Amino acid sequence: MEEKNYLTAYVNEPQKVLKFLVELLGFSDHRHEPKTYVGKEGVTIGNHFGNNYLLLAGPVLTGPSSKANEAIIINTDNCLRDYQQFKDAGIKIHQTPRYTARGLELIISDNYGNRYLLLERRQYGEEER
Amino acid sequence: MKKIEILNNQNRIYSEVSNHVICVNECHEFSIRLVFNGTEHYTIANKELSIFPENFLVINEGTVYSRKIESELAVSSFAILYTNEFLNSFNYSITSSEHVLLDEPFHVPHNISPVFPETLYPLKGDMMYNLIHIRNLFNSELNNDLLMNEYLYHCLFNFYRVYYSEIMVKSEKLNVIKIKTRNELFKRLNHAKDYMISNYNKDIQLEDICKYACLSETHFFRSFKQTFNCSPHQYLTQLRLSQAKYMLKNTNYEVREIVSLIGFDCVSTFIRLFKDRFGVTPGNYRLTIAA
Numbered sequence: 001m002e003e004k005n006y007l008t009a010y011v012n013e014p015q016k017v018l019k020f021l022v023e024l025l026g027f028s029d030h031r032h033e034p035k036t037y038v039g040k041e042g043v044t045i046g047n048h049f050g051n052n053y054l055l056l057a058g059p060v061l062t063g064p065s066s067k068a069n070e071a072i073i074i075n076t077d078n079c080l081r082d083y084q085q086f087k088d089a090g091i092k093i094h095q096t097p098r099y100t101a102r103g104l105e106l107i108i109s110d111n112y113g114n115r116y117l118l119l120e121r122r123q124y125g126e127e128e129r
Numbered sequence: 130m131k132k133i134e135i136l137n138n139q140n141r142i143y144s145e146v147s148n149h150v151i152c153v154n155e156c157h158e159f160s161i162r163l164v165f166n167g168t169e170h171y172t173i174a175n176k177e178l179s180i181f182p183e184n185f186l187v188i189n190e191g192t193v194y195s196r197k198i199e200s201e202l203a204v205s206s207f208a209i210l211y212t213n214e215f216l217n218s219f220n221y222s223i224t225s226s227e228h229v230l231l232d233e234p235f236h237v238p239h240n241i242s243p244v245f246p247e248t249l250y251p252l253k254g255d256m257m258y259n260l261i262h263i264r265n266l267f268n269s270e271l272n273n274d275l276l277m278n279e280y281l282y283h284c285l286f287n288f289y290r291v292y293y294s295e296i297m298v299k300s301e302k303l304n305v306i307k308i309k310t311r312n313e314l315f316k317r318l319n320h321a322k323d324y325m326i327s328n329y330n331k332d333i334q335l336e337d338i339c340k341y342a343c344l345s346e347t348h349f350f351r352s353f354k355q356t357f358n359c360s361p362h363q364y365l366t367q368l369r370l371s372q373a374k375y376m377l378k379n380t381n382y383e384v385r386e387i388v389s390l391i392g393f394d395c396v397s398t399f400i401r402l403f404k405d406r407f408g409v410t411p412g413n414y415r416l417t418i419a420a
Contacts, residue, residue, distance in 0.1 A: 078262060080259075080262065080276065080279050080280060080283060081262070081266075081276060083279070084273070084275055084276045084279055097283075099255055104255070104258075120258075122254070122255065122258050124253075124254050125253060125254070
């Protein structure tokens with residue numbers, strides 16, 4: 001059995017974000033499954049590729065450790081397809097797809113002040129970086 | 130088996146899987162052409178070019194060309210044809226300054242189409258990734274014009290970047306002051322490069338390449354090194370090793386068969402060069418891919 005990977009995402013309005021992720025970004029809802037992680041607090045769990053899971057936690061609001069404004073990185077296998085779907089769904093696009101050293105990425109946001117960086121990772125040769 | 134998709138804006142995507150094709154004197158819009166396996170041979174103005182899965186060819190609007198596939202295994206060839214309007218509009222948007230675009234947002238120059246060198250370009254990086262997405266969408270049953278045009282736009286954008294790095298940057302490396310002379314020399318060097326790519330698996334000699342490119346051996350050797358940062362022999366070796374890597378990954382040929390197919394004489398020399406280039410022996414590379 002493959003090990004599940006958990007990534008904690010600090011967001012505003014975790015319950016509403018869950019809805020956003022499930023209904024608009026294609027995540028699946030795993031709230032009711034037995035938790036197989038320890039030592040991490042998450043309000044809900046969303047699933048993306050394979051065994052990668054998101055733990056949606058409330059924002060860390062004070063001090064330099066605040067992570068509420070950081071974009072949550074979500075891996076995708078097709079950034080342009082997602083971009084088209086987001087436009088069709090009326091999701092706010094912060095940054096249209098652009099090419100970076102790690103692949104093709106775009107940034108969207110939900111209605112609660114959270115930003116998501118959709119990343120299609122690509123492997124480039126040395127001379128293409 | 131042929132399949133053509135015509136988008137609402139008249140851009141076209143063309144796919145064909147066949148082991149025998151002969152088309153003579155074709156003439157279309159600007160197109161990007163590639164194969165996903167095997168080889169397709171093109172003739173453009175007496176110049177013969179072979180497309181392999183690791184490169185692609187562009188053909189300008191109005192160029193007359195012939196193409197041929199003769200293969201035991203079916204070859205999957207693929208072409209994207211852009212309308213003049215789409216190409217010119219893209220070119221205008223990417224080459225004009227922001228204030229021009231703001232002043233004349235709907236202007237599309239109709240009479241000035243960009244003309245690109247009809248040469249073999251490396252198929253890698255974003256160009257390769259986006260072309261694979263295009264093929265997957267094309268092969269699916271989804272009719273999504275908007276998404277397909279998004280891909281086509283990005284594919285053109287990727288091509289402009291390849292054009293910039295392969296043509297603009299490399300031609301600048303030539304130590305020739307007169308622009309006209311530099312362009313002519315670069316054109317001939319590209320002929321030589323295309324000849325090497327198209328015949329990489331044959332026993333080609335320096336004098337054959339020079340004759341094809343219409344350059345003396347010393348002039349060719351010096352200019353080639355200036356432009357491509359390696360000698361013609363090193364370039365040919367890299368080509369062969371890259372093809373070997375492709376075959377190790379995508380075919381079941383044994384190493385000794387691959388050595389023969391890529392034009393090497395000696396298996397041990399091939400293994401040593403492969404390891405020097407990629408840091409792993411051919412056998413171990415295949416094992417890593419399979420794992």
